[in-house]
Amino acid sequence: MDVDKLFNLPKLSSSSLNKRKWSEPTAEALKAAKTSSTSTDASSALRDRDADGQQERLEPAGPSRPRATVADEGDDDNDQDAEFAPGNDANYFAEEDDEGGRFFGGGLSDQQKRILEIMNRGADDDEQRTLKPEVELANTRKQLLRFERAINKNQEMRVRFSDDPTKFIDSEADLDAELKGLVILTTNPGLFYPELVKIGSVTSMCGLLSHENVDISAAAIELIEELTDDDVLDAGEELRDDDDDDDEHEHEARAGAERKGQEGMRVLVDSLVDNQVLDLLVANLARFNDGPTSSDANREEVEGDMQGVYHTLGVLENLVSFRPELSAQLVQKTDYLKWTLDRISRKGPYDQNKGYAGELLAIVMQSNEENREKLGQMDGIDTLLSVLSQYRKRDPADDDETELMENLFDALCSCLSTTANKRRFLEGEGVELMVIIMKEKKLARLRSIKVLDHALQGAAGADNCERFVECLGLKTLFSAFMGKGSKKSSASSPTTEDTEHILSLLSSLFTNLASDSAHRIRLLSKFVEDSYAQTDRLLELRETFLARLEHVEAAIADEKRQLRDDEGVEIGDDEEEVFYLRRLESGLFCLQLVDYAVAWLCMEDDGVQAHIKMMLSRKGAGLQDVVAVLREYHANIGDDPPPKQGQDEPQEGEIRIKDILVALISFLEGCF
Known part of the structure; x- marks a missing residue:
């Protein structure tokens, strides 16, 4: 080792x-994001980049991540109220308490309200909180099919009306809304992620990373970040900790759910990698304007692009952490x-x-x-x-x-x-x-x-x-x-x-x-200056690490005795290695470094050697104690590994640490 x-x-x-x-x-930015995330307001900003990387701002504009300020809440005559939420759900605002203005009433479509209901149901509604798996899968398939249709519709409208953004702006809004709705898949990765891969929606999501509208790409990146976040695998930890009285069967069921979640995440990550997600994400970094804001005119745009870069790095971290x-x-x-x-x-x-x-x-x-x-x-x-x-x-x-x-x-x-x-x-x-x-x-x-x-x-x-x-x-x-x-x-x-x-x-x-x-x-x-002040400091550190190590070794001895006598466990090489690592972390490694320096000083200078012997004897110790530490150091230090490709070969006559330790031990033994 x-x-x-x-x-x-x-x-x-x-x-x-x-x-x-x-x-x-x-x-204010959070409020703007909430109220305009699904809006089809024709005055929003749509940002397209052509094949040469040029950016063009067109009016009216697109529906994705908010760029413009929210309309004045007190404007009751705003003729865009009927188009505030996708689907023109006119009855929604009539049914909801609109105290404080329409922005405080919700502004969500029927689909979004259903998603929130599923995600926010309380523990009191425990029996009806989860649908049967076959029903959940059926609903998920329908949602994924809507997502695919939204992509196809948007592509078709962009081709047909490439010169008139007002013609395809609604399809862009629908696509953005479908993207944001897919975050519900994180509620059950073991069940939903394999279906996501099976239907081919992972390929579609990766394709959106190169969408002409950079805001659609940013929304796709944020979705992938949510899907690959390891927090989705820890969702059941609180339930497991709180239910101490659960029977063994329920614990096994939860452990099985964890395994399915891990497997679902693995399937998703494999599919993302197969669809060249790393290349697409890195290429997207150049599309975002991540520079400082030069004026208030483009401040919101740059802040949005900076957020896109941040979520891109988040996806990369998620993928590298999982694999x-x-x-x-x-x-x-x-x-x-x-x-x-x-x-x-x-x-x-x-x-x-x-x-x-x-x-x-x-x-x-x-x-x-x-x-x-x-x-x-x-x-x-x-x-x-x-x-x-x-x-x-x-x-x-x-x-x-x-x-x-x-x-x-x-x-x-x-x-x-x-x-x-x-x-x-x-x-x-x-x-x-x-x-x-x-x-x-x-x-x-x-x-x-x-x-x-x-x-x-x-x-x-x-x-x-x-x-x-x-x-x-x-x-x-x-x-x-x-x-x-x-x-x-x-x-x-x-x-x-x-x-x-x-x-x-x-x-x-x-x-x-x-x-x-x-x-x-x-x-x-x-080490000779100031009447051996640095040498005394070295020996002082030796005493500090020895004292710290004694407490740990006493605890390890008790654990070994308990394992042998009470549990009948045989202490093998694996267990000894674990105990040795504990000792290293508790001060043994520093003690080995100190005694390595002490041995060199004894070999190099007779005056320092005499001083070290005197100081050790005052503590009831001697050079034999230094030798004991170095022997253990030598026994556990590994041989130098062969050089890897691209590394230099060892030079002729190069001395290894193990050989140095042998020489130091031999010299100190002659000084007893």
Whole structure:
């Protein structure tokens, strides 16, 4: 088992575990979206783009996502009231309490009201809340057939009246309404999704991604995002938790429903991928105007396009989360990476789409080695360094921008796992930039140490180690090591994870700096300065991690005894591996890094060795305790894997960590 690999990949920020949601700008915009989502108002805006990518605004306009302001509620003489809802349901407004104006009365068609009734029925109506599966399937087929007819009708009208948008505007409104109505399929993915694929509506939805009206494409993207959201698979969790008295049969039935939901989602995702949804989504990113608004005249249009980009990224995240292997196809076979690098490097203040683009980049970089190499080939290392350089002098403006910064640091850390990218990092003066960020003591300080940890690891990081010393990085590193210079803010104070990166960085310096070189002498001299202050700090950390580890080992011993005596379970290799991983997470890994440095110091300097022996003896310990930790480290560390395609072959005479540990243990045993 390769223990080193367990802690080298960066952890994603907490936001990566939670689904992002688009933040609506104002209450007025929400109201406008509600009242005009199904309107066939002839004064709405229809946006068509011709084959050359030109945008043309025509009047009267189309029915999809709202662009114009809502009509004055107090205008009782508005002659468009009769056309407010699709289907001209004139009796609807007469039957409903219209106190406060017609917009507060609902403004929904019969079909939409039926959908809301099904989705909003309360628990008191439990017996009639769900129709029989065969009835639900029949209704779903009818709805999907209406959807297909709406697509065909719209295509026919667009061909017949290509020069007169007023002729096909009604068909566009019907298509938009049918698209929005399909969100009801998320209520039972196990039942409805296979039918959606069987009828061929997935192909139709993917076809709408290239619709002439970009608002129809945006509506299709939003629908696909809803259908692929993993929240639809968790819909039954609350019921399961609340019903503690359910019998075993009911629990089995619910588990079966979960399996059907997973299978339904798999069928849907497979069909989307077969219909080239990744290529269509990425191509759509260029259709949306995701730039800053230059004036109030196009503000609503740009906000709508920005929302379209946001939902597109949401679909990509859903697909990659459900099938992680799709990240390679997304990066390798589409222009997604080029668009993302352009988007995160765009000048200007933080916005939601820049933040989402950074988060998705961190996800796809962490999951695939080929993606990291592709980013390096596209000068992505330089792009990330350029974007992160802005945080050397200032902190992020708010929590959202802080999240973006962390995601970009994580993406850079992931990319530095390849030899070629470490070389690009060196050539792009990445070491110098990270040292500058460390010196500035801003919020990005500890993140820069994390990047340097990844850049200096392994034999491929030897050149970066030398450059780090040349850039006077040792002074700043040991300042962080001693806990000096941190702001009072907890965000800039070292945590256990940060301490781990500092110790790992020191371990890389001891491993890669050549013996008797000026760089190594400068490193060793740091542990002698100020009457061995840094050496004492190293031993202090050793005591801290030992104490933390003792509590965990006591708990593990109790669990083992309970498994053997009470449950009669034999502790095998698998169980031992799980317990070992717990110990690593609870301080053993940091303890191994500390003792690795202690062993090097004992070997390199007799004065430091004598000081370490004295300090250990005061705690009732000795070098034999250091040897015991290193022996376990050696026993569990994995052999270096063979190089993958595109990676450099190991250099002749290159020393492995396991060989270094053997030499260190042998030397310490002679010092007892």
